[in-house]
Amino acid sequence: MKKYFLLLLLLVSIVSLTIGCGNQDAKTPNDPASGDEPMKVGFIYVGPIGDAGYTYAHDLGAEFMKKELEDSVELIKVENVPENAADTERVLNQLIDQGCKIIFATSFGYMDSVIKVAEENKDVVFLHCSGYKTAENVGTYFGQIEQPRYLSGIAAGKMTKTNIIGYVAAHQIPECIRGINAFTMGARSVNPDVKVKVVWTNTWFDPPKEKDAGTSLLQDGADVIAQHQDTPGPMQAAEEGGAYGISYNSDMSKFAPKAVITGPIWNWGPYYVKTVKAVQDGTWKSEKYWGPMSDGVVDLAPIADFVPEDVKQLIETEKGRILSGELNIFTGPIKDQTGADKVPAGTTMTDDEILNMDWFVQGVEGSPK
Structure with missing residues (x-):
C-alpha cells in the first residue's frame, strides 16, 4: 500500500508541476493579447x-x-x-x-x-x-486652431481684390469669435484695408443654409469666403460665384478646387x-x-497651386514664427471693432481671456452677441 501511495503522490506532483509551468506563459489582464475584452x-x-x-x-x-x-x-x-x-x-x-x-x-x-x-x-x-x-x-x-486661422487670414488678405472677405460663422460662442478675430488679424497684417463681414447661421451642419449664407456675402461684395461650419457649402458658393474660399476642419479643396485657397484643419x-x-x-x-x-493637433491644409509663390513663402515664414514661439497672435496692440484699445502693446492675452473672448477685433463687421 505504501508503494501505491508513494506512486500516487509522485503522479500528483508531476501534474501540478506541469500546470504550474503552463501558467508561466499566461498573459496579464492588461495585455491586449491576453484574450480579455477590449x-x-x-x-x-x-x-x-x-x-x-x-x-x-x-x-x-x-x-x-x-x-x-x-x-x-x-x-x-x-x-x-x-x-x-x-x-x-x-x-x-x-x-x-x-x-x-x-x-x-x-x-x-x-x-x-x-x-x-x-x-x-x-x-x-x-x-x-x-x-x-x-x-x-x-x-x-x-x-489652438486660431494659429492656422491666422495663417489662412494672411492668404485671404493677399488674394482679395475687393478687400471684402465674407465669413460664414456657426454660433456666437467664444470658439467662433476668437477664430474670426485671429483670421481678421492675419488678413489685416498683410492688407490693412481688409474688412471681414460675418454672417451667423446658428448651425453646425445645414448645407443649404450655409451655402446660402456664402452666396449672400458674395452679393455684398466679398471675393473671398471663409467659414466656421462643418460642411463645404460656403466653399461651393464661392466657386459658383467665381470667388476664393478658406475652408475649415479638413481639406475641402476637392469640393471646390477652383476656389479653396487653403484652410485650418484638425488632426x-x-x-x-x-x-x-x-x-x-x-x-x-x-x-x-x-x-x-x-x-500637430492643428495645421493648415495644402495651399492651392493657383496661389502665387511669394504668398506661399510668406505663409511658411509666419508659420515658422508661430511654431518657434516667436509669434503669439494675441499679443497687443489689439483694438476692438470700435477702434478702442483692447490689449496694450507688449501684453499677451492669457489663455482664460482668449478662451472666453466675446468681442470682435478692428476690421470685423457684425455682432459677436
Whole structure:
C-alpha cells in the first residue's frame, strides 16, 4: 500500500508541476493579447461622419486611434446627436450601458450633460471637446486652431481684390469669435484695408443654409469666403460665384478646387491615441488640453497651386514664427471693432481671456452677441 501511495503522490506532483509551468506563459489582464475584452471607447458626434468637416475630422482621429491600438479597443460611435440635455444624456447613458469606459463628447453643447452624467458614473472617463468644465473624471480638449486661422487670414488678405472677405460663422460662442478675430488679424497684417463681414447661421451642419449664407456675402461684395461650419457649402458658393474660399476642419479643396485657397484643419488621431493609452494604463488625470500647432493637433491644409509663390513663402515664414514661439497672435496692440484699445502693446492675452473672448477685433463687421 505504501508503494501505491508513494506512486500516487509522485503522479500528483508531476501534474501540478506541469500546470504550474503552463501558467508561466499566461498573459496579464492588461495585455491586449491576453484574450480579455477590449476597452470600449464611445464617440458622440453632432453631425454625420460624412459631413466632410468637423465630425469627419474627429472620425478620422477615432479610426487612427483604433488602427494604432488594434484589438485593445472597440469603438462605438453615435452620429447626429442634438445638443440638448435630453438627447445628450440619453446617448451618454446608452454608451455607458454598452460598457464604454471612456467617452469622447465632441461638441460644445454637450458640456453640461457630460458633467451631470459623469457625476453619476465615476468609473467612466469623459473627454469633452471645446468645453471649459472639468471634474475628477472629466477632462476637456481642443487645439489652438486660431494659429492656422491666422495663417489662412494672411492668404485671404493677399488674394482679395475687393478687400471684402465674407465669413460664414456657426454660433456666437467664444470658439467662433476668437477664430474670426485671429483670421481678421492675419488678413489685416498683410492688407490693412481688409474688412471681414460675418454672417451667423446658428448651425453646425445645414448645407443649404450655409451655402446660402456664402452666396449672400458674395452679393455684398466679398471675393473671398471663409467659414466656421462643418460642411463645404460656403466653399461651393464661392466657386459658383467665381470667388476664393478658406475652408475649415479638413481639406475641402476637392469640393471646390477652383476656389479653396487653403484652410485650418484638425488632426485628432495622436491625441486620441495618447489619451486612451493613459486610461488603459491607469495614468490618466483630468486636464484642460489646448494644443498648439507644434503638437500637430492643428495645421493648415495644402495651399492651392493657383496661389502665387511669394504668398506661399510668406505663409511658411509666419508659420515658422508661430511654431518657434516667436509669434503669439494675441499679443497687443489689439483694438476692438470700435477702434478702442483692447490689449496694450507688449501684453499677451492669457489663455482664460482668449478662451472666453466675446468681442470682435478692428476690421470685423457684425455682432459677436
